[in-house]
Amino acid sequence: MITTVAIILDGFGFAAWLFLSSVGLTLIYGVMRILNISHGGFYALGAYSAAWAVGLYTQTGNTIALTYLIIPLAAIIVGTLTGLLVERGLLRFMYGHEEVLMVLVTYAVFLILEDATKLIWGTESYVAYQPAYWLGTIDVAGIPYTIYKFLIIGTALAVGAGLYWGLNRTRAGKLLLVVIHDREVSAALGINVTLFFTVTFVIGTTLGALGGALTAPEISVVPGIGAEVIVMAFAVIVIGGMGSVGGAMIGAVIVGFARALSVHLYPPIEMFSIYLVMAMVLAIKPYGLFALAEGRKI
C-alpha cells in the first residue's frame, strides 16, 4: 500500500519535472521544425540564475515567500533575453536549411551557452534549498511528501493548460496552427510567419529556463545539468510524438511512472527505465504516439 502511494506520488513528481523540462523543446520543434539541442543550455541558464538570485535574496534575511516570485521571474528574464538573442542574432539567418543541419547549429549554440554559464557563474555548485525547505512536508497516506513538489506539479498542469488554451482558444494560437500546417500558404495569406517564429522560440526557451529554475531548489546546480536534461527531454517528446504538446504531457507521465516504478520496485534499472520505455514505444509506433503525419518526398 505504502509503496503504491509512493509510486503514484513520485510518478507525478517526476512527470511534472519532465513535462516542464521538455515542453519547450516539443513546442519549438512543432512550429519551427528545429530540434533545439540548446534547450539544455537554457535549462542550465534558468537553474543557475534562479539559484543565484535566491541565494542573493535569502542573504538579505527577508521572508522566503518572495522567492516563489523570484524563481519564475529569473527564468523569464534570462529565457526571454537569451532566446531573443539566439533567434534574432543567429537562427533567423539559418531558416530553410535541412532539419539535421539545424540540429548541428543548435548544438553549437549549446556549447557556447554551456561555457557562457561557466564564465558567469563559475564551476562551483550553487544550492538554493530554501524555497523547497520552507514549505515543509505533508503526510499523504503515511508518507511525508515535500509540498514544493506539489507546487511543481501545479505549475506543470498550469503550463499545460495555458498552452492548450493559447493554441486552441486564442486567435494567435489558431494562426500558429496554420503556420505549423503550411508555412508558405500562411505567409501568402498575410500571416507574419517571422514574428510567430520569434515568439515561439522565445516561449520555448523561456519554458526551458523555467524548468531549470523550478528544479534548482531541489538539486545542487552544477555544470553539466544541461547535457543531462536534453537526453531526458528528447526521450519524453519522442515517446509522445515530436511537436505535440499533449504528447509531451503523456510522454512525461509514462516516463515519470516508469522511473518511479523502477525506483521503488527494482532500483538497478532506474537509470535506463526511460530508454526501455522509449524503445518499447518506438518498436510499436516508430515516430511516437501522437506524431504529425509527414508526406513522402518522391
Add this chain to the structure above:
Amino acid sequence: MKFFDKTEWSLLYALPVLIILLFVLPTWLVNYVQVSMGMGLVALAVMIQMRAGLVSFGQGLYFCIGGYTAGMASKFWNISDIFVIFAIAIVATLVVAGVLGFLLRRYREIFFAMLTLAVSMILFALLSSSHELGSTDGFNLPQASYLGWRPEGETAGATLFILTAILTLACAILINRFLRGPIGKIIEAIRENELRVEYLGASAHVSVHILYMVAAVISAIGGVLWAMALGHVTPEMANWTTSGQFVFIVILAGTGNVFAPLIGTLILEVLRVYAVEISPNTWQMILGTVMLLTIVFLPKGLWSLFEGFVKRLSSKEPAA
C-alpha cells in the same frame, strides 16, 4: 590497371612519415598523434555516415565498446594480447551494431541523430552505475602484448604507435574502397533521394544497416587503440558530448575525403592542448563558434578549401 588510387597512395606514403615522426617529434607530441589516430577512426566513422546524410550523435557507443573490451579483457579474463582484444571487440561490436541496426536503419535525419545518441547514453548509464567497472572513474589498462611478445618501456610505446599507424591507415584505405564501391555509391544516393534508390532496386535499409555496422567496427578499433594509448577508460567515452566532438571534427574537416577527418582530429587535439591551457572555461565556446562559422561560410568543410587549391594548381600547370 592501377590497384591504388591517389588517396590510397597518399595513405601508404603516410606510414613511413608517421614512423619517422615517432623518432623525430618529442614524446608528448607523439602521444597526441597516436591518440588522434584512435579518435580519427571514430571521426571517420561519423564521416561515412554523414555521406548518407546521417548524423550520428552516438558514435561514442562503439568507441566505448572498443575501449571497455580492451579493458575488461585484461581485467577479467587476463587477456592482454592485442590481436585477441581486437577480435573480441570486433565481434562484440558486430553483434551490438547488427541488432541495433534493425531499429536504427528505419530512421533518418534528426531521428537517427537523436536515437543513436539515446542508445549510446544507455551504455553511459550502465557503465556509470557499475561498481565492478569503477563507475564514473573508469579503470586502468595494463600494457598490451603482441602474440606472446611483451615489450617494455620505450619499445612498448613505439610498438603500439607503429601498430596504431598501420591499423589506422589500413582502415582508411579499406573505407576509401568501401566508399568507392557499390554501397558507397548507394549511400550517397540515399542522401539525395531515398525513394528513388528503392525504385532502382537497391535496398536503402540494408545499405544503411551495413554502413552502420562498418562505422561501428572502425569506431571500436579506434576505441581499442585510444584506450591502449591512454591506458585508461571511463564511461565519458560513451557520453553524447564525446560523440558531439566527433561530429564537430567532421563538420570542420568536411566529408570530401577519408584523410579529412583524420587530419581534422589531429589539428583539434593539438589546438585543445593550447586552448585549455590558456583559458580552460572557453574551449566549448571556441568549438561552438568555429562550428557555426564553418556551417555558414564553409559548408563543405576545410577539405573543400584544400581541394579548390589543388584544382587551381593543376589547372594552371598546362598553361605554364
